[in-house]
Structure formats: C-alpha cells, structure tokens
Amino acid sequence: MKETTLDQLHIFITMFIISLIMSVQGPIFTPYAAMLGASSVMIGIMLSTSQLASLTGNLIVGPLVDRYGKRLFITLPLLLSGFLYIAHGFTATSTSLLALRSMNSFVLAFLMPAALTFISGYAANRRQQGKNMAIIGILGMIANIVAPLIGGKLGATIGYANTYVVIGSALLFIAIYTMIFLRDRQMLLVNRKTSKPTHFFHVFKSPQLQLVYLTGFAVMYIHGVIIYEIPYLTVEQGISTMNTGQLFSFMAIGTLLSLSLFFIHRFDPINxxxxxxxLMCISLSVFFNGLLSLPIFLFSMGICFGLTMPAAATAVTGAVRKEEHGRAFGVMSAVYSLGMIISSFMTAVIRQIISPYFIAFLVGMCFLTLIGYLKFRTPKSRSIEVERY
Structure with a gap:
C-alpha cells in the first residue's frame, strides 16, 4: 500500500510539473506569432490546425495505450515535445511556427489519454476515481495560476523565443524523471456486466459516453473562445503579457476553488x-451583456471548468471497462480537440462581425438542450465495480 501511494505521488508530481511547464506558453504564443507576421486569421488557423493534429493523435493513441501500456506514451511524447519546443525558439517565420506547433500538438496528444488511463489504475471505485481526477485537476490549476504569471514575466524579460527554449529544456528534464520513477500499476477490476469487447469506434454507441462527449465538446468550444480572445488583448489593446497572464490566473483560481470541494464527487458526474x-452559459450571457467584469467572468468560468472536467473523466471510467479506458479517453480527448478546432477557427472569422462570446453562449445552450433530452431518454447504466478481496 505504501509503495502504491508513492507511485501515485510520482504521477501527481509529473502531471503538476507538466501542467506548469506547458501553461507557461499561454500568454506568449499569440504575441509571438503576431511578432513573426501572423494575422488574426493566421493565428486562428494555427490554433485550429494544432487542435486538428491533436485530434488525430488522440484517436491513434487510445488503442495503443490499451495494447502497449501507458508509461511509454507519457515519456516519449515529453522527450519529443521538449525538442520541438526548443525549435519554436529558433523559428523565423509564421509558417514554420505553424508547422512546429502542429507537430508538437500531435506528439502531446499521446500524453493526456495515457496519463488519465495511468491514474485510473489507482482507483477501486467511482468515488476514488473522482478524487484522483480532482487531485490531478487541483495540481493542474495550481500550476495554471502560477504558470501564466511566469510565462508573462519570462516573455517580457528574456523574450518569447528564449521562453520557448526554457519550456523545451524543462520538458526534457521531466521526461527523464518519468523514466526513472513512473511505475504502471493496475487494480484488479471485475466487470459484472456481460458484454462483448468494445472496438475503438464502438465507444460512440455508449449512451453514457455520448453525454460525456457532447458536454465535453460544448465546454471546450467555450474554452477555445477564451483561449483565443484573452491573449489577443496583448496584440489588439497593447496589454502586456504579464497582465494577460494574470487574467488567466483568475480562471485558474476559480477552477482550484471548485476542485477543492471534494464532497461534490458524491453526486452523479453527468449531472x-x-x-x-x-453555469458557463449563464456567465457568458451576463458577460457579453456588459454586467460582469473580465476578471470576475474568468473566475466564474474557472469554477465551471472545475465542475465539469473531473466529472467527465469520472464518467468515462464508470461507463467502460478498465481495458477500454485508453480508447474512451482517446476519443474524449479527440472530442475536446474538435471543440477547440471549431472554436478557434470560428472566433478568428467572426470576431469582427459579432461577439464570439455570444456565439459560445448559443453553442452551449443548444448542446445543453440536446444533452438534457438525451439524458432523459437514457436509462441509467450500471457502473463497473471492483471486486474486493
């Protein structure tokens, strides 16, 4: 038991450092791309293309994780991504930046499904599963509070290019850490349902997973609007990267607050x-009507993210068997990427015509209506249990 707890600690440390390192680039990518000559539409294409590459990687990695294990698909992407981030610092054109970001997104797409599947092996039931996912979320949000401030400060102090070199070097160090300390452990699960093995695309046929994927798409569409719009303040209004980093920290603080409420894991994750x-839709409605300041809006959106994201991961683990987690998490990550792809492209195209926040509100409400209808028609499925010895 002590050894298992120590192994959990290593994956928690790994995920925290990964979140910290990768979130540092949040405030600097858009101004760096603009500095290299990218227009607002080009930046939108960069974000969409990188998410498309991420979607492709997500779909590929699911079956591979189930077949070959998780540790390989955590360590190898970190190594490759480290070198690609370093290459970001030496690029001279927006076209080469687009290519590097797309390759990096494809590589990193292997990481998250493998990491979520990895940590799911340390839970004996749905409540423990939710607690583990919440801990990962809390650590990620602590990193996201600090990282934008670090990224903004580094960008202003040593320049955008050198910041990317620092990010890449740090990822190489954490890759070495995972080689030494990560150990894959799985608790023995017994499926009390009699069902045939699930093939990759058959996960779409699960009513519970359909609800998760639809909700996840809507949430990530809204998230994509925020990820695009907030850094663009640096370009459009001349706000420093340090200040945009502080704005992202408001959202991270809200997420951290909601993730700290462990009692909510007693409630159904779909609900x-x-x-x-x-609540996201309500916050969007109030914000684009001018009734909410930007920091408070981001704080409230952070609270909503803290409610939805761990719940999504918990719902996935309860809807399929342990040996199918890689596929399910791979598809979930792909759906998230699809939401970001469409959101980034739409925001870049329509932002001069209509508020992207209003469109995000419409998308959220339409999907919420559809999800409510499907949930009403979907019978409750029995979760996969652990047999105690």
Missing amino acids: RMMVGLF
Missing part, C-alpha cells in the same frame, strides 16, 4: 457536467 455547462 455535475450539466450543471457546470449551464
């Missing part, structure tokens, strides 16, 4: 996702 999406 938690729906409540989170509904």
Whole structure:
C-alpha cells in the first residue's frame, strides 16, 4: 500500500510539473506569432490546425495505450515535445511556427489519454476515481495560476523565443524523471456486466459516453473562445503579457476553488457536467451583456471548468471497462480537440462581425438542450465495480 501511494505521488508530481511547464506558453504564443507576421486569421488557423493534429493523435493513441501500456506514451511524447519546443525558439517565420506547433500538438496528444488511463489504475471505485481526477485537476490549476504569471514575466524579460527554449529544456528534464520513477500499476477490476469487447469506434454507441462527449465538446468550444480572445488583448489593446497572464490566473483560481470541494464527487458526474455547462452559459450571457467584469467572468468560468472536467473523466471510467479506458479517453480527448478546432477557427472569422462570446453562449445552450433530452431518454447504466478481496 505504501509503495502504491508513492507511485501515485510520482504521477501527481509529473502531471503538476507538466501542467506548469506547458501553461507557461499561454500568454506568449499569440504575441509571438503576431511578432513573426501572423494575422488574426493566421493565428486562428494555427490554433485550429494544432487542435486538428491533436485530434488525430488522440484517436491513434487510445488503442495503443490499451495494447502497449501507458508509461511509454507519457515519456516519449515529453522527450519529443521538449525538442520541438526548443525549435519554436529558433523559428523565423509564421509558417514554420505553424508547422512546429502542429507537430508538437500531435506528439502531446499521446500524453493526456495515457496519463488519465495511468491514474485510473489507482482507483477501486467511482468515488476514488473522482478524487484522483480532482487531485490531478487541483495540481493542474495550481500550476495554471502560477504558470501564466511566469510565462508573462519570462516573455517580457528574456523574450518569447528564449521562453520557448526554457519550456523545451524543462520538458526534457521531466521526461527523464518519468523514466526513472513512473511505475504502471493496475487494480484488479471485475466487470459484472456481460458484454462483448468494445472496438475503438464502438465507444460512440455508449449512451453514457455520448453525454460525456457532447458536454465535453460544448465546454471546450467555450474554452477555445477564451483561449483565443484573452491573449489577443496583448496584440489588439497593447496589454502586456504579464497582465494577460494574470487574467488567466483568475480562471485558474476559480477552477482550484471548485476542485477543492471534494464532497461534490458524491453526486452523479453527468449531472455535475450539466450543471457546470449551464453555469458557463449563464456567465457568458451576463458577460457579453456588459454586467460582469473580465476578471470576475474568468473566475466564474474557472469554477465551471472545475465542475465539469473531473466529472467527465469520472464518467468515462464508470461507463467502460478498465481495458477500454485508453480508447474512451482517446476519443474524449479527440472530442475536446474538435471543440477547440471549431472554436478557434470560428472566433478568428467572426470576431469582427459579432461577439464570439455570444456565439459560445448559443453553442452551449443548444448542446445543453440536446444533452438534457438525451439524458432523459437514457436509462441509467450500471457502473463497473471492483471486486474486493
């Protein structure tokens, strides 16, 4: 038991450092791309293309994780991504930046499904699963509070290019750490349902997973609008990267607050996702009508993300068997990427015509209506249990 707890600690440390390092680039990518000559539409294409590459990687990695294990698909992407981030610092054109970002997104797409599947092996039931996912979320949000401030400060102090070199070097160090300390452990699960093995695309046929994927798409569409719009303040209004980093920290603080409420894991994860999406839509409505300041809006959106994201991961683990987690998490990550792809492209195209926040509100409400209808028609499925010895 002590050894298992120590192994959990290593994966928690790994995920925290990964979140910290990768979130540092949040405030600097858009101004760096603009500095290299990218227009607002080009930046939108960069974000969409990178998410398309991420989607492709997500779909590929699911079956591979189930077949070959998780540790390989954590360590190898970190190594490759480290070198690609370093290459970001030496690029001279927006076209080469587009190519590097796309390759990097494809590589990193292998990481998250493998990491989520890895940590799912340390839970004996749905409540423990939710607690583990919440801990990962809390650590990620602590990193996201600090990282934008670090990224903004580094960008202003040593320049955008050198910041990317620092990010890449740090990822290489954490890759070495995972080689030494990560150990894959799985608790023995017994499926009490009699069902045939699930093939890759058959996960779409699960009613519970359909609800997760639809909610996840809507949430990530909204998230994509924020990820595009907030850094663009640096370009459009001359706000420093340090200040945009502080704005992202407001969202991270809100997420951290909601993730700290461990008692909410007693409630059904699908219901938690729906409540989170509904509150997102309310926050968007109040914000684009001018009734909410930007920091408070981001704080409230952070709270909503903290409600939905761990709930999504918990719902996935309860809907399929352990040996199918890689496929399910791979598809979930792909759906998230699809939401970001469409969101980034749409935001770049329509932002001069209509508020992207208003369109995000419409998308959220339409999906919430569809999800509520499907949930009403979907019978409750029995979760996969652990047999105690």
